[in-house]
Amino acid sequence: MPQPIPADVREKLSLLAKEHHLDVHGGRVRRSSSRFCLGVEHGDYNGTELFGVGTDRFIWLAYKPNQSGRVRLASANFPEDGLVDFPVTQPPAPGETPDSWARFPYGVSYILQREGHKLGGGFDAVLYGNIPGGGMSRSASLALNLIETFLECSGVEGVVGMPVVELAKAVENDYIGSPCGNLDQIMIYFAKAGMGTHYKPSDGSVDHVPLPDTADEFRLVSLDTGTIRPGLEKSTYKVRAAECAEMAELCRGPFGIQTLGDVKTVEQYNAIRDAFNERAPHLVKRLKYIFEAQQRFDTMLSAWRAGDLTTVGQVFRQDGYGLRDDYEISGPELEAMCEIARTVDGVLGERMLGGGDKGASGAIVTPSAVEPLRAAVNDQYPERCPDYAGKQNVHSCSVVDGLTLCEGL
Template sequence: MKKTIFEEKVARTFKEKYITTPIMVNAPGRINLIGEHTDYNEGFVLPAAIDKAMVLAIAENGLQECRLYSLDFEEEFRFNLNDFAPQSSGWANYLMGVVDQLQKNGLEVKGFDCVFGGNIPIGAGLSSSAALECGIALGLNELFELGLKKVDLVKIGQLAEHTFAGVQCGIMDQFASVLGKEGHVIRLDCRSLDYSLFPLKLDEHALILCDTQVKHSLADSAYNQRRKECEEGVELLKKYFPAINSLRDVDLDMLETHEAEFDQKVYKRCKYVVMENARVLKACEVLERDDFNHLGQLMYASHEGLSQLYEVSCQELDLLVEETKKLGYVLGSRMMGGGFGGCTLNLVEKDKVAKFEEELKVVYENAFGITLKTYVVKIDEGTRLI
C-alpha cells in the first residue's frame, strides 16, 4: 500500500536525521462509542480504532542510547538504556515507559532511533499517548524479534502509562489502538480481556467529534478521585456481598437496598457505573440489528449519567450535547473520555454533516468565543506495520 503524505514525511525526516532505513508503524487513536469510566471498574467498554494515528519510524543504531525525535514538537530527547528515569512531564515518558517495561520482562532492547508524529488532535481525548505507547511497543517487538503477542503489547503500553506518565489509566485505550478492526467496534471485558467485534455499518450515518478545545485543570485529580470513590462503594457493599470484587459485580438492587449507608457522592458514582455497564451491553444488542435510533438514545443517556451522576462534564460539553437535541438529524451525542473538556461524539445523518458542523460552530462561538473544531472519523485497523 502506498504511503500517505504524512507517512512519507516521517520516513523522510528519519532518513535525514539518522541516515538508515527504518521500519514504519501506524498506531491509531481511538473513540469510545459508549462505556466511559467503566474500564477501571472491571466493566465493559465499546471502543474502536480511528483513521487518525501516530506514525513512527524506528531503526537500531548500534549504541547504548536511544534517540527520539518528535516531529510535532520539533524536539529531540536521548536516554541511556542502562540509566533512565521518568521526566517531570513530556512525551518522552511514554516511549521510555515502554522500554522500561520490556526490560522488566527480561527482554533485550538495544539502542534505537525513533522519529514520530501524528494527526491525532492533542488534548481531544483520542488517546494519542496510548497510540504512541502501542506504536513503539509493536515497533520494538518487530525490530528486536521479542516474540510478544498483541495482548502483551496492550498490557505493556498500559503499565508504561502507569509507571512513567503517572496516569492510572484503564486498559481500553491501548486495547483499542492495538486490536481495532476496520468497520467494527470492540466490546471489551476489562476484567478478563475477552472481546467481541460488532460491525458498525455507518452507510447512512457519520461519527463526528466536536472538540471543545478546553481542558479544565481538575481533570487529572478528579479522575483519581472518581476511582477512589468507586473503590469506597465496593468496600461498603462487600460487607453484605462478600463475593463482589468491583462495581462490575454490582446491580442496581444491591445499591438501592443500601443507599442510606452511602455518602451521596459515592452512591451517585456507583450508580452511574452500574447503569453504564448495562448500556454497553444493550448497545451491542442494538448494533446487531442496526438500530441507530436506539443507539443514539443510549449515547444521550450515557452523557446525562456522566454529567449528573459522575460529574465529569463541564458547561462546554453540556452545551454541545444539549444543542444537538434541537437538530432532528442528530441521533445521539455524548461527552467522550475522562471529562472536563475534550470532545463530544455525535451520531449524525451522513448527508447533514456539513450542516451539523456549521450550526454547532455558530452556537459554540456565540457561547464561549472559541472556534469549534470538528472531525469526521472513520473506524480503522489497529496498530500495524506500514
Template structure:
C-alpha cells in the same frame, strides 16, 4: 487508511534528524474513540471503543550503541531527547512527551525484555493533542509494536495493550483503565470492540451506519488526565466497591445489575460516592444494552443510550464541564443527530456523535456557531472512519 503524506513526513524527518535513510521502517498506531461505556473500564465493566484511521506515525531504526533518541514532529520545541540504556530509566520533566515511549521501554524491561542496543525514533501524529482520543495510548502501543518488530520480542497485541497501560499507570502516574490501549492495539476496520474489562473477553461488533457518519467534535479545551480529577474518581469508586463488598459478593462495580445496586446503595452513606458508583453500574448496563441495540439494527435506541450516558457523566460522575455539555446539548437539538455524548476521560476533549449523512454539514455549522457564541472560541469537527490496529507501513 494510511495517510501517505504523514508517512513521508515522518521518514523525511527521521533522515533530517539522524542523517540515516537505510534500514529505517515506518509504523502506524491508531487513536480511538469510545462509542459508549465511559469510566467503566477500571470498574470491571464493559466498554465499546473503536480504533480510528487517525493516529501516530513512527519511523525507527536500531543503533549500534546503547543510546535511544526521540524526536516528535508535533513537539519540535523539545528537539531530540536521548537516554542511555546503561543508566536508570525514570520519568523526568525534561523528557516531556518522550516519557511515554520511555515508560514503555521501562515496562518491557520490567518483563525481562531488555534492549541489547538502542534505537532512534521519530513520531508524527494527527490526533489532536489533549483531545481525549488517546494520543498517549496510541504512542504507547506504537512504541511497543516497534520494540517487538525491531528486537523480535514475543508479545501479542493484547500484551502490548497491557504493557502500555502498566507504563502509563506506574511510570507516567495516570491510573487509567485498559480500554484505550486495548482499543488501539486490537482495532479492526469497520468494527467496534465489545470488551469486558473484568476478564478481557471481547468480541468484534460490525458498525453498520448506513446513511450516517461518526463525527467527533473537539472542545479545544486541553485536558491532561494526570493533572485532572480522573485519579480521584477512580479512588472514590474503589472505596465504594470496598464498602459494597461487605454486603454483596462482587469483584467490581461492573458485577452489579441496576436492581442489585438499588437494593444495596444505601450502604454508601456519602451521597457523592453513591452517585459515582451509580454511574459505574448504570453505564455498564447501558453499554451492554447499546451493543444489543446495534446488533438488532436499532440505531435510534443506541443514540438514546448515548444521550443517557452523557447525562450520567454530567450529573452523577461530574466529568463533563460547560464545553462538553454545550457540544452535546446543542447536538441533541439538531434534526438528523441520532446520538451524541462526551467521549474519553472528560474535563475537556471531545464529543462523539452519530449523524445522518444529510445532516452532517448543518450539524457542524449550527453546533459550531452556538459553541463559539457560548464558549468564546471555536470547536473543531472531524468526520472519522474506523480503522485497524498497529501495523508496519
C-alpha cells in the same frame, strides 16, 4: 498490503528526519489509531464490559534500527522538545524526567525491561499525529506504537494480545503516573476496520462484532473544544477512580462486591443506595452512573449487531447524561458541544469523551449531518465559550484497524 501514508504526513516525517539527521528512510512506518468508546466510559476501572472502535485519527511512527544502541527520536507535534536521545537500556527512572511527551519512550524502555524483556536494539524514529488532545486516547496510541517498535527493533518475539495492553497500561500507571484503566489500550490494540471490539473482564475475552450489511452509513465525530486537558493524574479522573474504589470497599463486606461493575440487579443497587445514600450521596451517584450504563450496555450491543445506529446513538446520549449528572466528570466546554450537537438534524447521540474535564466530546451522526454539525459548532461555540473561540474543531471519523504497518518513507 501496507497502507499508504498521506502526502502531508510523509512530508512532515521526511523533513523532521532531515532536520535531526535521523536515518529512517528505508525503514518502516507503524500507524496507530485513536479510539471511540461506545460503552462503558469509565467502566474499565470499575470492572464492566467494554465496547468501542478504532477511529481514523492516527499517530505515524517512521523508524529504522541503528547500530548505536541508542534510541533517537523526534516528534513533529512537539518541536520545542527537540531530539530525544538515550541508551535503549538506560532510560531515566520514573519521576526524573520533565513533563513532556519524552516520558513515553523513556517509560516504554523502563517497563519493558522491568517486565523481563531484553532490549538491545537502538533505532532512529520520527513521529507525527493528528489525534485531538483529550478524549480519543492519544497517549495509549503512542504507548502501543512505541512498545511494538521497541520490541521489534530488539528482536523480541511472541509478545502479543493482552500482555501488550498491560504493558501499555503500566507505562502510564507506573512511569507516567496516570491512573488510567485498560479501556483505551484494548480499543486501539484490538481494533478492526468495520467492527466493534467487545471486552469481557470476567474471562478476559475479546470479540469482534461486525455491523450487518444492512446498517445505514454513519460517522463518528470528535468535537474538539480547543481546551487543554492536563494528564489524568492531575484531573477529576483520578478523583472519580478513588471514589469508585472507596464505594466498592464500603460495599465489599455487607454486599460482597469487588468492583462497582459487580452490581448487576436492581435489587442489589437499591439495597446499596438505601444503605449509603445518607452517609455518602456522592458515592451513590457514581454507582448510579455505572449501574445504569451497564443496564443500557446490552441494548447498545444488540442494536449494533442489528445495525440499528439510531438506538446506539440513543444509548450514547443517555450515557452522556449520566456522565454529566451522576458521574460529574464532564465540563462546561464539553457540554456546550453536546448542546450544540443536539440542535442538528441527523445527530443520533452525543456526549463527552474520555477522561473528562476538558478535551473533546463525541457524536454519532448520519453522513449528511457532518457539515451542518460543523457549521453549527463554528457558529455557536465561539459565543458560548469565547475563551476558546477559533480553537474548536470537528473531526469526522470512520472505523479502522488499530495498529497497521504502512509504506516506508
